[in-house]
Amino acid sequence: MTRARLLRGVVGAAGFLAVGELVIRFGLSSGVVFPPPSAILYQAVLLAADGDFLLGVLTTLTNWALGLLLAVVVAVPAGVLLGALTPMERAVRPLLEFLRPIPSVAIIPLAILLIPADELMKVSVIVYASVWPILINTLYGMHDVDPLAKESLRSFGFGGLAVLGRVSLPSAAPFVATGIRIAAGVALIIAVSAELLAGGTTGLGVFVIQAGSGGRTDLIMAATFWAGGCGLLANVALQAAERRLFRWHRVRTGAV
């Protein structure tokens, strides 16, 4: 089952690359020049052994992980608190709904002006961007708790905190995990965008600036390939962790 699925995925990717190769080699109009997938993949392989590039990837991923971790530390307790205290949620909700749709990339120039420490600036915008999916999913998770389960516990004489710890939190946990997985993708986008906009000593985005100034579109695309690869790996890892931790949740909701 999984092997067949993997095979189909590989066939799909290979087909996409083949079509891309043909279109770029024969289909581009009037002598426009763009590196075909084969050239991009070749550069991507070379980059995997390029110390400067790897250091850049490591820097970007460190910012990403730190930002995501801090976002979890901020957003999960905030979501639980707001989810448990309805009046407070009503008071804060309009502000949240106003802040949430602001594209996080748009606050990067402001962050550059306000935060002189480069790493701190980058981690801050990553935290800002990743807080929203985690916070909103935690809130929804808290709303989705089975009221019957809560009532049962209460009728057995359990206090509010015990209900929170024994029913609400375990019940909301799978939603939190989904929020973190969505945030991981957003965080990577912002980690690279911040470097593209602000520069820096090293990083994936910094590498792309350098490749652009040197007119190396093939290197830009190869770096982009690895950025996509990092995102894919993070998603797969988090999804696997979710499956392991919340097997019971999948069984209950019947999700695949």
Next chain:
Amino acid sequence: MTRTLRCRALILGAAVALTLTACSGNSDAAGSSANGKGLEKTVLKVGVLPVPDVVSLYIAKEKGFFKEEGLTVEPVVIAGGAVALPQIKSGALDISATNYVSTFMAIGRGEKIKLVADMYQAGPNTFNIMVPNDSRIKTVADLKGKTVLVNTLKNISTLAVATQLKVAGLTEKDINFAEKPLPDMGNALKSGQGDAGLLTEPFITATQSTLGFHKLADTMTGETEDMPISGWMASDGWTQKNPKTLAAFQRALAKAQSLVSSNRKEVEAMLPKYTKIDAKTASVITLGTYPSELSATRLQKVADIMLDYKYLTSPFDVKSVIAAPSKG
């Protein structure tokens, strides 16, 4: 189960707290410590663009010129002069590369910036208006009503084009400018998004060899001949607070500039180390010159041309924005 979870959460929390304190602790110590030469600051973050203009900074770093002065210079790649300005103001950067046209416009707006060293001066064929091989545009006058692609609007690029338009009896109003990043310009022109483009190296060489473009005009001729292009800037406050550090930086950089100006091989060897320009391309691209002295007379020419073309609204004395090297 819950106990191990709680345990993990504690460890996690402690780790985050430790990381945060580590982040906030180290920024000051290195910069302000006293040393033999009485420098106010020894570690400098310097904004650079990955282009040939800034080569001297890397030469000075590699050859130990900064070290001799007691300085440790950390090059920070910037995304462009527009971003470097807030980074200079916020203190994220001590010194940064900048181009003179943007800098003078920023100073005209009231920004408190000082120029601290010269960097790069245009040479023949370093700022060319390029057209595709099959273009029907044969002279600058043919650009009337056409679209010219530039890297940044209202900058050295548009000013450079304007000076050539004037020679052909046109003004900026007779053509359209459109913004396009340099790496994309070749394809954009090929696919008809513009009729001509102002290109710099390595893109002049690249579009010539891979797309068969040719030169319509060299914009650095006539009144723009040998035009100063870029230099190093710092905030007013920074230059006042760090006079000795600035002098040390200027000495080391001047040494590298004079080495580079008389020895192209040094540039060619260094380019592949900090840009994505390979050794082969480095050996064929056209380079400007690297003046070792920040001359008010030469820079005044830039300000005067800007005033002529209304890039500045009032006359501007360049001497007032130069932080001259202190003697000795």
